[in-house]
Amino acid sequence: MAVRIRHTGRYREIAMALMRHGFGYMAEELGLFQVLSLPRRWVTHETPETKTLGERIRLVLEDLGPTFVKLGQLASTRSDLLPDSIIQELVKLQDQVPPFSSGDARSILEEDLDAPVEDMFSWFDDNPVAAASIGQVHLGRLKSGEEVAIKIQRPGALQTITRDLSILRDLTMLAEKRWVWAKRYQMVRLVEEFSKSMLAEMDYSREGRNTEKIALQFQNDSHIFIPAIYWQYTSSRVLTMEYVEGVTLSQREKLEESGFDLQDIAKRFVNGMLHQMFIEGFFHADPHPGNLLIRKDGSLAFLDFGMVGRLSEDMKDHLSELIIALMRKNTDSMIRAILRLGLLPEDHDMDALHRDLDVLRDEYYDIPFAEIGIGRALNDLFGVAQRHAIVMPPDLTLLGKALLTMEGVIQKLDPALSIIDMAEPFGRKLVKERFSTRRLRSKLLGGASGLAEALLELPSHARQLSALISKGKLKVEINVPELESLMKKLDQISNRLSFSIVLLAFSIIMVGLIIGSSLNRQSSILWHFPVIGIGFGVAFFMVLWLLFAIFKSGKF
Numbered sequence: 001m002a003v004r005i006r007h008t009g010r011y012r013e014i015a016m017a018l019m020r021h022g023f024g025y026m027a028e029e030l031g032l033f034q035v036l037s038l039p040r041r042w043v044t045h046e047t048p049e050t051k052t053l054g055e056r057i058r059l060v061l062e063d064l065g066p067t068f069v070k071l072g073q074l075a076s077t078r079s080d081l082l083p084d085s086i087i088q089e090l091v092k093l094q095d096q097v098p099p100f101s102s103g104d105a106r107s108i109l110e111e112d113l114d115a116p117v118e119d120m121f122s123w124f125d126d127n128p129v130a131a132a133s134i135g136q137v138h139l140g141r142l143k144s145g146e147e148v149a150i151k152i153q154r155p156g157a158l159q160t161i162t163r164d165l166s167i168l169r170d171l172t173m174l175a176e177k178r179w180v181w182a183k184r185y186q187m188v189r190l191v192e193e194f195s196k197s198m199l200a201e202m203d204y205s206r207e208g209r210n211t212e213k214i215a216l217q218f219q220n221d222s223h224i225f226i227p228a229i230y231w232q233y234t235s236s237r238v239l240t241m242e243y244v245e246g247v248t249l250s251q252r253e254k255l256e257e258s259g260f261d262l263q264d265i266a267k268r269f270v271n272g273m274l275h276q277m278f279i280e281g282f283f284h285a286d287p288h289p290g291n292l293l294i295r296k297d298g299s300l301a302f303l304d305f306g307m308v309g310r311l312s313e314d315m316k317d318h319l320s321e322l323i324i325a326l327m328r329k330n331t332d333s334m335i336r337a338i339l340r341l342g343l344l345p346e347d348h349d350m351d352a353l354h355r356d357l358d359v360l361r362d363e364y365y366d367i368p369f370a371e372i373g374i375g376r377a378l379n380d381l382f383g384v385a386q387r388h389a390i391v392m393p394p395d396l397t398l399l400g401k402a403l404l405t406m407e408g409v410i411q412k413l414d415p416a417l418s419i420i421d422m423a424e425p426f427g428r429k430l431v432k433e434r435f436s437t438r439r440l441r442s443k444l445l446g447g448a449s450g451l452a453e454a455l456l457e458l459p460s461h462a463r464q465l466s467a468l469i470s471k472g473k474l475k476v477e478i479n480v481p482e483l484e485s486l487m488k489k490l491d492q493i494s495n496r497l498s499f500s501i502v503l504l505a506f507s508i509i510m511v512g513l514i515i516g517s518s519l520n521r522q523s524s525i526l527w528h529f530p531v532i533g534i535g536f537g538v539a540f541f542m543v544l545w546l547l548f549a550i551f552k553s554g555k556f
Contacts, residue, residue, distance in 0.1 A: 054089030066133030102126035204239035246293035
């Protein structure tokens with residue numbers, strides 16, 4: 001409870017927001033009423049009205065301010081973890097915050113860049129052109145004459161977000177202990193994952209590096225423009241980049257009035273995104289219309305690289321397998337691809353997963369290949385994965401969100417454009433690259449190197465194992481369901497096998513006696529007993545008993 005005591009005021013705000021929107025019972029069950037000394041009767045003052053669960057969650061996040069709004073925006077990208085009804089509300093979250101003062105902006109600039117504003121800029125606009133929950137953007141001009149956009153972080157934003165994330169971790173740990181649904185949605189892991197993303201966005205120098213990495217992908221493409229970063233005027237709280245002037249893709253009428261070809265813009269946008277995703281494996285994860293500009297020369301500019309996704313070579317391979325399996329309506333192939341991409345829980349139900357994928361396959365059965373949306377198909381697949389608690393890599397769900405956003409932009413620019421058709425050459429290139437000599441040689445060398453390292457480490461591991469055995473510290477744990485029943489079956493099998501061997505040996509001896517008696521023409525009477533006759537009787541009864549035991553077990 002130490003964290004709660006330090007942030008009592010913030011916990012009180014969270015409890016009040018929960019109660020305002022019909023979640024007072026959650027505050028009570030999490031123990032906030034006892035810790036904060038809130039009257040229990042306040043729970044009855046909830047007014048959920050007729051709002052849906054998703055709407056009420058969105059309203060709570062908006063009430064709690066920038067950190068929670070940003071968290072909700074990040075959560076809206078995780079269709080593999082949250083149901084569609086909640087995702088549809090979270091995408092409506094907007095950063096509705098007033099700008100902070102120009103005095104604070106100048107103070108941060110001078111503190112981080114260690115120079116007076118007048119020494120760095122020949123002109124600095126005190127009025128921001130955009131304000132968001134984390135920071136705001138000012139225009140300026142460097143002493144060398146370049147027009148720049150300066151992104152400045154909100155004062156105290158890092159401390160506020162760190163505090164709120166600490167509180168969220170505490171609350172989600174309590175929630176998972178008390179509610180089954182919280183554990184099913186893996187709330188603690190979700191908050192940890194989003195915390196990493198949010199803290200990464202707080203470092204503007206990281207965004208600068210992302211920008212330059214994307215710029216390298218298009219250094220020989222005059223149709224795609226990425227703004228330059230001025231590192232001399234950049235820090236973890238300040239990002240100074242080349243100012244880009246143009247028309248956003250959300251302004252369709254203005255684009256048409258300026259004489260731009262919307263179909264050509266749509267094709268360049270799709271080609272640019274598919275190149276980032278499937279060839280480079282490093283892509284802009286938030287390509288909404290506000291982050292896309294058409295410049296005067298007709299080139300398409302990408303802006304704001306705070307959120308990016310990464311795909312490894314293996315992830316690209318498995319992703320292409322998944323898409324091909326969906327298009328071919330092959331459920332078994334879909335399952336194999338999903339299992340390669342995600343982490344399957346221990347208590348999984350493979351039959352149920354197969355049935356759900358069959359239903360999804362049938363949804364796409366009569367749709368022409370060229371009309372299927374990649375983004376929607378992937379998000380549908382991630383939805384199935386979520387229902388079966390299959391943990392998908394965060395970057396893969398970012399890819400699904402980016403593709404869905406891209407399809408929305410294209411729908412407004414050129415509804416007739418088929419992204420599947422445009423993706424086909426990228427798919428062929430992926431397959432060609434996958435089986436290229438370079439990739440095969442790389443995998444072979446990697447495997448050989450790993451094997452060699454394992455062999456070199458074998459003596460060391462053997463010594464460690466020997467030391468553990470000699471000290472009596474080696475523990476071996478075998479977990480086999482119904483082990484006792486299995487051991488009984490093994491005992492039965494071994495007993496019957498032993499019995500059969502004894503019967504076989506006895507039969508061989510009897511045969512030997514019969515053959516010996518015949519060759520020597522001697523009687524088979526031993527100590528006045530007919531040995532062969534008795535032996536035959538014993539063998540006969542042994543065979544009958546063995547057959548009876550086998551038939552009785554029902555395992556003939």
